[in-house]
Amino acid sequence: MTTGLGRCPCESEAEEQGVTRRGFLAGAAALLAGTIASVLGAAGLSYFVSPAFEKEDENWIDVGRASELRTGAPVKVDYVARKRDAWVVTEKRSSVWLSNLGGGRFIAFDPRCTHLGCPYRWDQGKQEFLxxxxxxxxxREGKVLSGPPPRPLDRFPVKVVSGRLLIRPVDEKGAA
Ligand code: FES
Structure with a gap:
């Protein structure tokens, strides 16, 4: 509606309201799109990133309380390694020789001889692995003293977390 004085004040008020409403809707749409993009982006990112962290945690195996491993002699400990491939979990029984050197230092030996892979044993009297x-x-530290082994005993990474001894075994192909 026009008057002799030009535009009706109610029109400009309606226009202002229209702009405000449009602006509000545009802002809300942008906010919604941003939220959806963030959620999808985070989900996509976690899909690619989280397996790396899960793998790291899965590869460390708890082999017991560190305080229970005496410094007197290496101990052979059996454990079960679980590997997850998507939804399939496989279990493999194995063992490790653990040695407490004192002062918070531990060694985890691969139980296979570095010559041809035979299982060896600890001789307490001789203080040697045979x-x-x-x-x-x-x-005791895995160095070759005699015989055909071409290198010292292989070691697994080992660490103590919250008083628990964790090892990360490596298979024949060098994979953890
Ligand atoms: S396999 Fe151990 S010495 Fe040959």
Whole structure:
């Protein structure tokens, strides 16, 4: 409605309200789009990133209380390694030789001899690891003392978390 004085004040008020409403709707739409993009982005990012962290946690295996491992002699400990591939979980029984060197230092030895992979044992009297297959001999820290083994005993990464001894075994292909 127009009057002799120009535009009706109610029109400009309605226009202002229209702009405000449009602005509000545009802002709300942008906010909604931003929220959806953030949620989808975070979900997509976690899909790619989280397996790396899960894998890290899964590969460390709890082999017991660190305080229960005496410094006197290495101990062979059996454990079950679980591997998850999507929804499939496989279990593999294995063992590790654990040695407490004192002062919070621990060694976790691969239980296979570095010559041809035979299981070796600890001789408490001689204070040596002995491999029965070809008479390989290692000292307490895994160094070769005699026999055909080409290198010291292989070690697994080991750490203490909240008083628990964790190891990360490595398979024949070098994968954790
Ligand atoms: S496998 Fe151990 S010495 Fe040969």
């Amino acid at each position: 491999c029965p297959c070809h008479a390989g001999v290692f000292d």
